[in-house]
């Protein structure tokens with residue numbers, strides 16, 4: 001694939017990271033702008049929590065910042081950053097399990113003092129659409145992580161099998177078979193939604 | 199084995215445009231005659247459309263400011279501003295927690311004296327979700343608790359008044375004046391200004 005370019009001749013990701021390696025901080029800001037939402041979507045669909053997803057994306061950029069010198073042009077920048085984000089998302093999942101093992105309950109807050117902030121959805125939200133999204137999301141989350149990451153990268157993010165293989169460091173054949181199995185599973189679980197889908 | 203199974207295994211890759219030209223030709227020839235395989239193909243396409251229809255989310259408005267502040271914090275930590283923080287790593291914050299932690303850090307940078315009276319407010323450098331598990335409380339309750347902390351840090355602490363943060367590698371304990379709920383907006387403004395001015 002060719003680097004993304006617009007009429008304005010935007011620099012490629014690889015040019016940006018190289019500029020950043022030479023100390024250009026504006027180039028880093030541009031990278032953040034370019035990737036923050038797409039990484040958030042990946043992490044959000046993988047983890048199912050906006051908060052955790054946003055943390056993962058923050059951590060991803062912090063790693064890019066810290067380890068900028070480690071990037072080499074042999075790999076595409078997008079592959080590199082997705083690998084970092086994917087690893088952090090999986091670490092988050094493991095931490096979530098570990099966190100359940102211990103708890104601190106004696107920090108003593110005065111519950112009554114808190115205002116209840118309005119976290120409800122916009123009333124104009126389409127209820128059916130939201131429900132459908134929730135059903136799909138919960139089925140994605142039920143997939144084992146290795147199927148989940150593949151199906152999100154493929155069907156939500158639209159990456160090619162080759163890119164996915166590079167990001168996850170697995171053979172293309174494995175990507176293919178995981179995509180197949182994840183889809184078969186989702187097809188079964190989302191049968192009712194698929195019947196109404198044109 | 200059902201002769202169609204072999205074809206059906208090719209369908210997902212076919213729908214993704216990831217088959218070889220040869221596989222594509224063989225499959226297309228079969229699809230013309232086989233309604234069952236066409237139905238499989240249609241299901242795969244519908245599933246893909248369904249997944250693609252998931253609404254996209256975007257980062258919160260504070261995302262950039264928080265990232266800049268974290269980077270600045272990391273750079274600062276290397277300079278031993280807050281020696282009890284590990285200098286080699288900034289713990290991963292929840293967004294609300296980071297806001298609270300940054301506020302508290304801003305407070306320490308500006309003062310360092312202990313308040314005469316005050317509520318003890320505890321926030322931590324854990325992610326919000328981690329705090330939620332530890333506190334056995336939902337995330338939004340944790341957010342409210344963090345806001346509670348913010349509410350209790352008076353604006354003037356940023357200038358002259360007192361606050362103390364004893365930080366451990368695990369968390370940050372803040373002792374803050376409890377009388378200044380009304381100063382919240384001013385506090386936010388001052389903190390926002392500091393974050394804006396922060397450079398890498």
Ligand SMILES: [Zn+2]
Pocket residue numbers: 201202205228232233234235236
């Ligand atoms: Zn057939």
